[in-house]
Amino acid sequence: MSIDETVKSYSAYVKKIMDFNEAIALAEWDMRTGAPKKGIPQRSEVVGTLSDEVFKRSTSDEMKDYLDALTEPSIQDKLSLVTKRMVEKSKKTYDHYVNIPAEENKAYVILQSEAQSVWQEAKAKSDFSLLSPYLEKMVAFKRKFIGYWGVKSKKYDALLDLYEPGLTVEMIDRIFGRLREAIVPLVESVTSSKDQPENDFLHVHFPADKQRAFCLHLLRENGYDFEAGRLDETEHPFEITLNPGDVRVTTNFQENDFISTVLGTVHEGGHALYEQHISRDLVGTPLCEGTSMGIHESQSLFFENFIGRSKAYWGLHYGELKRYASGQFDNVSLEEFYRAINVSHPSLIRTLADELTYPLHIMLRYDIEKALFDGDLEVKDLPGVWNEKMKEYLGIVPETDREGVLQDIHWPGGDFGYFPSYALGYVYAAQFKHAMLRDIPDFDVRVSGGSLAAITAWLSEHIHKFGSLKKPLEIVNDATGEEPNPEYLIRYLTEKYSDIYRL
C-alpha cells in the first residue's frame, strides 16, 4: 500500500470507531433525558456491545499495523499535521489499553461500577468505611496501571496526562501555590467585610417554564446554534456532543434558585460553543472534540463567570429578566442585582461554591490526590485529611462525611487526576480574557451592547476550531503568548471582590 492508501484506509477505519462513539453518546443522552426506565437494562447492554466494539477496534492488530506504518520516521514529512495528530491520539489510546492485561482491565471496570454504586450508599449513610475498601482497590489498580504505562517520574503526572496532557505536578504546584497565596486571604477579607450584599430576592419562586424561556433566550444571545443543538431538562446539567452539528445541553430548573439554573445553562452553553465551532474538517477523526478537560472548562467558565456574572452582561439582560420574572426585581437596582449574584462565602459543597471560593475546593482535592500517589497518604486517612484541609483553605469543617470527603463521584469512578482541570480551566479563562482584551479592548461595551460575535469569533479562531489538533499548552501559548499564568485570575478576583465587598 502507498502512504496515501494507508492514510485513507486508516482514516476510514477510525471513522467507523467515531461512528460507534456517536451511537454510544446518543444512547447516553437518551438514558439521561427521558428514556423509559424499563428499557434501561437492555439499553445498557447495547452500550456495552458498542463500547466493546470501540475497544476491540482501538486495540486491534489492524490498528497496530496502521500505527506502525504511520509512525515510521522516514515518512513523517509526507504526512499532514491532521494525520500526524490523529495517529498520535490513536496511539495514545492503543498504548493506554494494550499495556493493561485484559483480565485486569475487566476487573477494574467492574470495580468502577461497584464502587460508584457503594458510594451512593456510603454518601446516603455518611459512612466512609463502606467505601474505603473499594477506594483502596481503586488506588491500587491505578498505581499498577501507572507501572504498566512505564512512568518514570511522578506517578501523579501519569494521571494528570489523562485529562490535561502536558501539565505536570511541577507546573500545577506553582500555579496553585500562587492561587492559594492570593485567594485564601481574599476570602477572609470578603467573609469579614461589614458590607455583605442582600440576595433574598434571588430565591423568590420563579416558574420553570419562565426560566426555560429565559434560558433559551440567553443561549441564543450567547451564540448557541439551535439548528445544531437542543436544550432538555435533567437532574444535573450537562453538555454532550454527538457531532459538531449536534451539540446538546441540558439544565435543571430550580424554581427557588433561578440564578443557579441560568448560570448553569450559560456554563453548559460555553462547553457547547466550543464543540459547535470545531472545524468540520475534523469530523470523523478522534481530533473532533475539545482538546482537554481544562480547555473545555475554560470555555464554560469564560461564559459563566467572565460574561454571565459580569455587570456588562446584566446591564443588557436585566430588563429582559424582569419581563420573565414575577415582580421580585422591581425594586432591585442593577448594582444590587449584580452584587447579589456574586455573593461569596466559604461553603462545604464544591458544586455549589461561588466563583471566588471554588478554586480552593479544587486545591484541597489536588493536595490529597498527589499525596495518595506520590506521598504516603493512605485511603483510610482521607476523611481526617479532608477536614484538616477544609479548615486550612476555607476555614470551615463539615459535620458529616456526606458533606465532606464523600461528596464527589470522581474518586469512586476512578477519576483521579481530573479535579485540577477545573481550576486550570479557570486560570486559562482569565488568561484568555486578558489576551482577548488586546484585540477587543471594548469587551465590556460589546457585552453590554449584546454583540458577542467578535468575542466568540476570537474564541473560535484561537481555541474552538482546532478541536484536539493542538494540545492544551499549545492552545494557551499560541492564544496568549505565555505559559499558564495564574496572575490574571488573581487580578480578576481581587479587583472584582474588592469592589463588591468594598474592601
Added chain:
Amino acid sequence: MSIDETVKSYSAYVKKIMDFNEAIALAEWDMRTGAPKKGIPQRSEVVGTLSDEVFKRSTSDEMKDYLDALTEPSIQDKLSLVTKRMVEKSKKTYDHYVNIPAEENKAYVILQSEAQSVWQEAKAKSDFSLLSPYLEKMVAFKRKFIGYWGVKSKKYDALLDLYEPGLTVEMIDRIFGRLREAIVPLVESVTSSKDQPENDFLHVHFPADKQRAFCLHLLRENGYDFEAGRLDETEHPFEITLNPGDVRVTTNFQENDFISTVLGTVHEGGHALYEQHISRDLVGTPLCEGTSMGIHESQSLFFENFIGRSKAYWGLHYGELKRYASGQFDNVSLEEFYRAINVSHPSLIRTLADELTYPLHIMLRYDIEKALFDGDLEVKDLPGVWNEKMKEYLGIVPETDREGVLQDIHWPGGDFGYFPSYALGYVYAAQFKHAMLRDIPDFDVRVSGGSLAAITAWLSEHIHKFGSLKKPLEIVNDATGEEPNPEYLIRYLTEKYSDIYRL
C-alpha cells in the same frame, strides 16, 4: 463444539446484531423527533456504519457456519422451539441477502433513496413521468431478485412473503374477493343514505396541549405502560420499538381535527401494546418483534376501530373529553358524537380514509401490484389503471396524480407486497374480536366500564407474547380456530354502518 455450545455461541452472536439494531432504531427515533438538523448528515453516516455491521454479520461466514450446524437434520429434536425459530429467521435473512450479488444490492439501495427523493418532487408537481423511469428500474430489480430467490410459482407470492409470511395470492384473492362483494355495495348504500350524520363540531379548534393531555389519558387507560414508553410529537405518527421495555409512540396534534389525532394515537398505542407485551424471554433474539406487518396492523386497528370507534368506549370517555374540550360538545349527545366520528364517504387519499372505505384503497393497490409482477401491466400505464380502479371500487376519480397514483411512498421505496397487510390486519382484527367474545362475552360492558385488562390479557396471551415465535397464520389459527376469514369484518361493517346510516 457441542450442540449446547454452538447454540450459546450463535445466540451471543445474534444478540450483538440485535444490539446494533437497537442503536439504529434509537438513531431513527431521534432523527424523527427533534435531532438538530445540522447533525443529520453525520448521523446518517452513523446509521450507515451500524447497518453495514448488521448486514455483514447477518451474511458472514460465521453466520453460515452456525446455520449449517443448526439446520443439520439429525440434531433438530435436540433444539428448543425458540432456537429453531431463531435459526429459521436468521436463515431467511441470510438467504435473502446472500443470493443477491453485492453490487446489485448496492445499486438497488441507491435507487431506493433516489426514487424516494424523486417521488417527493413528482408528487409536488403531480407529474408521474418524473417517477416512471425509477419505478421501472425498481420493478425490474424486484423481478430479478425474485429470480435469485428461486421462486417457482407466482412472483408476487415472494413479495408477500417479505411482509406476511405464509399468505399467498390464492388466499388473498379469496379474502379480498369477498370483501369487495360486500363492501362496494355497502359503501354505495351509505353514500346514498338520506340520513347523513353531522360532524362540524369535530372541527372546532382544540388546542394542542389539551389534545396532548387527553391522548396521554387514553393511552394510559388503554394499558400503554409509560414506564416502558413515551409519547412525542412528529409530523407523521409512528410506533418504534427499541426493546420491549422501551416502545415509543408519536402523534401529530391537529388542532382542527382532534379526532384524527386521538384515533391515530390510539392506533399507534395498539402497535405499542403488542411490542410491550412480547415475552421478555425473547429479548436479544430476532423473534423479539411483531411477527408480521398484518398481525401488527391487526393490533393497531383493533384498538383504533373495534375499541376507539365504538359506542362503548365513548360512553366511558365522552365526559372526560368534554372536560378537555372548549364547549363544542356541550349540546352534542353521545349518539351524535358516535355517528360523527364514524362518518364515511369515498375519498381519494388512503391515509385519510374512514374505516369502511379503507379496505377498498388497499384492494386497488393489490390488484395493481399483482398485475405488475404476474400480469402484463407496465409501469407507464399505472396512472390510467389507478383511475379506472378508483372508479370501480370507490366511484370517484382523482383530478391529479398527486391525489392518485403518486400519493404513497411505498412503491418508490421498493415496498411492493406491503399494502395487502393493512387490509389483512383488519380482517384478522375482526376475527380476533369474534373469537375473543367467546371468552369475554361482556366485551362492551368492560369497554364502557373502563376495564380493558381482560381484553389486553387475551391479546397478550393469544398474540402479543409470542413475538415472532409463531408465524401469522399460526397466530390466527391458534387464536381463532380457523384460517383468515373475511366474514367477521364484513358482518362488523354491515351491522355498524346499517345502524349509523339507518339503512
